[in-house]
């Protein structure tokens with residue numbers, strides 16, 4: 482089989498490899514689709530903490546079960562060959578202080594398939610631990626379903642925000658995560674959802690996803706403050722601006738990944754005086770199963786969010802396109818023979 486391999490920092494190759502054999506409690510999956518996100522560029526550039534090269538990238542994946550290793554308890558999970566599945570890429574040690582206290586996403590030995598030390602899904606077949614595998618309904622679009630992994634991160638994001646009916650929510654960044662957080666805001670009870678992005682093409686995607694208030698700056702909005710402000714850009718200027726837009730008793734969330742060593746300025750006096758809560762959120766925590774259910778309930782407009790699919794040979798084209806900010810969600814489909822434009 483063929484595999485995309487990050488052989489070293491900033492080096493990529495297509496390799497021929499043996500199809501892996503599932504070990505104890507492992508499942509072999511024929512890959513359908515793999516989303517590309519900012520994490521992949523950080524891994525490729527050698528900027529992700531702990532990455533061990535060579536590594537097959539790909540952590541936002543779906544596929545079909547081909548084979549199950551010993552110990553996969555069919556009684557509990559009831560998996561069968563041919564099941565369509567989505568895969569939670571996070572694996573944790575289960576033994577550190579944070580795992581033992583229920584904060585698995587903060588595990589000191591956190592490992593993500595395609596991110597740290599285990600191969601991901603940008604190959605024709607990949608292995609996943611059985612407890613990371615979630616079955617999809619037979620009529621769920623297996624390509625669109627690769628959005629379930631980022632959706633699981635977004636649900637975790639909402640888990641640490643208040644769910645109060647009638648809140649006004651402002652999201653910075655109309656990329657995949659901003660669009661997911663904004664679409665979930667409606668479900669979380671928001672009276673209004675606004676999204677800002679400097680890139681008007683990205684705002685067009687927000688329109689397709691049903692987000693009514695779209696601005697290149699919050700100054701264009703008919704309100705000055707919001708109950709919940711979510712940064713999905715990681716940009717320091719957006720974060721600094723966003724903090725000033727939070728209503729008293731409101732929440733600000735750092736969802737976007739800011740550069741590791743950058744700092745932002747804010748007014749501690751205002752945070753004190755107005756009881757502003759600043760909250761972080763990291764990856765997936767007990768939210769993958771709910772993401773499957775929300776996705777299958779049609780909560781997000783996946784068709785509007787995925788613009789291009791690429792063959793494995795075009796992986797570097799996809800990575801460059803992602804970096805340039807073009808397109809919407811980009812996917813690798815390892816069994817495809819041609820790359821395609823899905824939303825022009």
Ligand SMILES: [Zn+2]
Pocket residue numbers: 517518519520540541631
């Ligand atoms: Zn991702």
Ligand SMILES: [Zn+2]
Pocket residue numbers: 573574575576577578579580581587588589590591
């Ligand atoms: Zn741990």
